[in-house]
Amino acid sequence: MEGKALIEKELNNYLKQFEHHGLYEPISYLLNIGGKRIRPIILLDAVELFGGDKKAALPLALAVEVFHNFTLMHDDIMDNSSLRRGKPTVHEKWNVNNAILSGDTMMIQAYQLLEKVPVEFQPAIYKAFNKMALWLCEGQQDDMDFEERSEVSIPEYLQMIKNKTSVLIGFCFEAGAILGKADAAVQEKIYDFGINLGLAFQLQDDYLDLYPKSTKMGKTIGGDLLNKKKAIPYLIALNSANSDQKEAIETLINSQDENRVEKLTALFAKLAVKEQTEKMIEEYFQISNESLESIEGFNLTPIQLFAKNLMAREQ
C-alpha cells in the first residue's frame, strides 16, 4: 500500500476508537478535513529506506500526524485564522476553549501513540520527539514576537522557520533512521537533510505566496504582504533596499492602498527579490541534497524523488 493510503487507513481505525465525548469531535473533524500527510509519509519512507519495519512504524507515523494537527489547532487560535484547508477552523466552528482543550488532548494522544513504538527504540524516540516539540513551541513564540517587532533579520527569520517547520520534518527522517537501526552518523545526516529540505520547503511557501507558478481560483497573491507578515521576500527586499526604498516599502506595507501588492512587487523587481529568493531556496535544497548524498550504502532514489516532487508544487 502507498504511504498516504496506509496513513489514511491507520488514521481511520484510530479515530474509530474514540469514545463519544465532546472532547474528541473537534479532533476527528480536523483530522478528517484533509491534509497531505507529508510528515507521516516521510517517516514511513525513511523507515523503508533504512530497512526498518514499516508496520511497526505506523503508530509513530500517526503520532507525528496527530501532533502536527495539534500544533495547527493551537496555531490557528493564536494566529486568529478562520479557515484551515478551506474549512472553518476548530475555534471558529466550536470555540476557543474547545480548541485549546482538544488541542491539549491531541498532544497527549500523540504521546499515547508513542507507547506503541517498539521498546528498544523508545528512549531515542522520546528524546528526539520532546526536543523537536519544544523547538516547535520556541518557533511559534518567535513567530508571534516577530509580528510585534519593527525589524527582523534574515538569520533570525531562518532560525524561526527552522524551529517552526523544519525540526518536525527533520524528526520524521531521523525517526526513520532510528527505527531502521541506522548508525548515529547516518541519523545525523538524514536529520540535516530534513532540516534543510524543510527550510527550502518553507522558503518556497513564502515564495509561492507572492510568485505562484500557477494561479488557482480564489487564491490571493501576496497574502503575506497584505497581512504584514515578514516573510522572506519582504526581508530580502529590505535587506537589499537603500534607505529611500526601505521607507517606500515600509510605507506601502503599512498602507491601505488597494494596489499595494502590485506596487510592492514592482519595487521588489528592482531589487531582484524574486531571483534572490529563488537562489536561497535552491541553495538550501542543494545543501539538503549534499547531506543526503553523503549517506552511503542505501538506495536514496525514492527519497530524492520525493524531495523533488515536494519542491515542484506550483502554489
Place this chain on the structure above:
Amino acid sequence: MEGKALIEKELNNYLKQFEHHGLYEPISYLLNIGGKRIRPIILLDAVELFGGDKKAALPLALAVEVFHNFTLMHDDIMDNSSLRRGKPTVHEKWNVNNAILSGDTMMIQAYQLLEKVPVEFQPAIYKAFNKMALWLCEGQQDDMDFEERSEVSIPEYLQMIKNKTSVLIGFCFEAGAILGKADAAVQEKIYDFGINLGLAFQLQDDYLDLYPKSTKMGKTIGGDLLNKKKAIPYLIALNSANSDQKEAIETLINSQDENRVEKLTALFAKLAVKEQTEKMIEEYFQISNESLESIEGFNLTPIQLFAKNLMAREQ
C-alpha cells in the same frame, strides 16, 4: 529533607536551566508564585512507603508538578480566571496566546522529565501518565459542558471531579507503587485510595467554599454560588428539594439579589445540605481508608497522617 523542601530545590534547579526565551518566562512565573506541591509530595511519600528510590523519583515528581501547572495555566484561560494563588494569571499578565503556548510547552517539559524515569519503569509510567492526562482533559471538558446544562446529576458531577482532580492524585500514589516495585494488586489498592481521597478532597473544597471552618480576610463565602457553579452543596440541595424549593433555589441563584448567598444558605439549612455534604465527604474518606488499610506489609502511618492533614484544612 522534607518533601516540600526537596521539591522546591529540584524545581529551582530545573527552572535555572531554561534559556532566556519569552516562552519560558510565564512558566517560571507560574511555578514560582507558590503552590502547596501536594502532588509531588504525595508521589515521593508513596515511593518512600514502598521502599523505592526517592532520589530517582524526583524527575517524575517534578513532571507531575509541571503537568499540574500546565493544566492550571490552560484552565485559567478557559475559566476566564484573573487570579491564581492571589497573583494575576498568565493570560492576564501576558496574554491568551502566551498562556496557550507556554502551557503547551509545560506539557512537553513534563514529558521530557519522564525521560529521566529509570528505564525499567518507563512503559508502566508512560501508560499510567497518558491515561491520567486524557481523563483530566475529559474532566475539564465535562466541567465546561456542565456550565451550559440546566441539570447535572450527582453521579455525573462525581465522575467529572474524579477526572478533573482525583486521577492525578491517584496517579501520584500509583506511580509511587510502581517505582517501589509493589505488585499489581497493591498498585491498584493505592490508586483506589488516591482516587477516593481525591474525591473527598475536592468535595471538601466545594464544602469549604460555602461552609468555611475559619474565615480569612477577603475570602468570599459562597463564591461557587455567586458564579453559578454547580458544586456539590448546590447539587445536594436540588436533589433534596421539593418542586417549590427547587424553583426558589434556581430563582435565587440566577438573581442579582445581593443577599442571595445568605438566602440560599438558609434554604439549604432546611434541606440539611451541610450535614449531607459532610456525610458524603466522610464516606469517600472512609472508602479511601479502607483501600489503604487493605494493603499489608507496609508502614502506612505516614500516609494516613498525610491524608488526615490534607482533610483538616480550614478553608
